[in-house]
Amino acid sequence: DGGITQSPKYLFRKEGQNVTLSCEQNLNHDAMYWYRQDPGQGLRLIYYSQIVNDFQKGDIAEGYSVSREKKESFPLTVTSAQKNPTAFYLCASRRSGTSGGIETQYFGPGTRLLVL
Amino acid sequence: QKEVEQNSGPLSVPEGAIASLNCTYSDRVSQSFFWYRQYSGKSPELIMSIYSNGDKEDGRFTAQLNKASQYVSLLIRDSQPSDSATYLCAVKSAAGNKLTFGGGTRVLVKP
Numbered sequence: 001d002g003g004i005t006q007s008p009k010y011l012f013r014k015e016g017q018n019v020t021l022s023c024e025q026n027l028n029h030d031a032m033y034w035y036r037q038d039p040g041q042g043l044r045l046i047y048y049s050q051i052v053n054d055f056q057k058g059d060i061a062e063g064y065s066v067s068r069e070k071k072e073s074f075p076l077t078v079t080s081a082q083k084n085p086t087a088f089y090l091c092a093s094r095r096s097g098t099s100g101g102i103e104t105q106y107f108g109p110g111t112r113l114l115v116l
Numbered sequence: 117q118k119e120v121e122q123n124s125g126p127l128s129v130p131e132g133a134i135a136s137l138n139c140t141y142s143d144r145v146s147q148s149f150f151w152y153r154q155y156s157g158k159s160p161e162l163i164m165s166i167y168s169n170g171d172k173e174d175g176r177f178t179a180q181l182n183k184a185s186q187y188v189s190l191l192i193r194d195s196q197p198s199d200s201a202t203y204l205c206a207v208k209s210a211a212g213n214k215l216t217f218g219g220g221t222r223v224l225v226k227p
Contacts (some may be wrong), residue, residue: 031213033214035217041220042122042204042205042217042218042220043160043217045215050213090160104162105150105161105162105206105215106162107163108142110131110158110159
């Protein structure tokens with residue numbers, strides 16, 4: 001059963017607490033991405049990684065951290081520095097296209113983070 | 117100005133009609149364009165990709181790209197209630213390996 005898995009489905013964070021969201025893929029994709037989606041909004045890029053042991057900041061990286069120690073895994077930590085973390089977090093991975101260079105991103109089911 | 121813009125809707129269409137969604141982008145060197153469908157509470161799923169000017173058809177969906185005018189559109193023919201969702205436009209620049217998303221257009225298909 002191939003695909004992208006995210007856990008947990010729901011996560012509650014207390015004030016001052018760091019929490020880690022899991023993202024795993026068995027699609028053999030090289031690139032992985034983390035997005036944040038607020039209600040009624042589009043997706044905003046937090047971090048992305050094109051190869052193992054390398055990652056780049058996206059548009060809203062402040063208050064977040066990532067690691068990419070294995071090709072299959074790209075966990076996201078929401079730190080206490082992120083003052084407004086309540087959102088829907090989506091992980092994606094990218095399949096490289098063939099001719100024409102279209103590169104398609106596929107999404108996991110998402111984690112909804114709520115602040116207590 | 118946002119990099120990728122969509123009308124937030126809702127776009128209300130009767131069942132069986134054509135739904136027409138538009139997306140404009142600001143980066144002239146953008147090379148690949150994607151339409152994702154997102155049901156409420158779920159993650160986006162890819163429905164169309166296009167990178168050449170003109171039309172691309174897949175079942176009831178047609179994507180249209182006009183790079184000179186910097187817009188991409190999505191037509192949904194014979195709209196069904198199951199097409200009710202938010203449709204996200206995404207654009208990939210030639211400069212990098214990341215997508216920029218629009219805010220999405222909410223579509224409501226009424227029986």
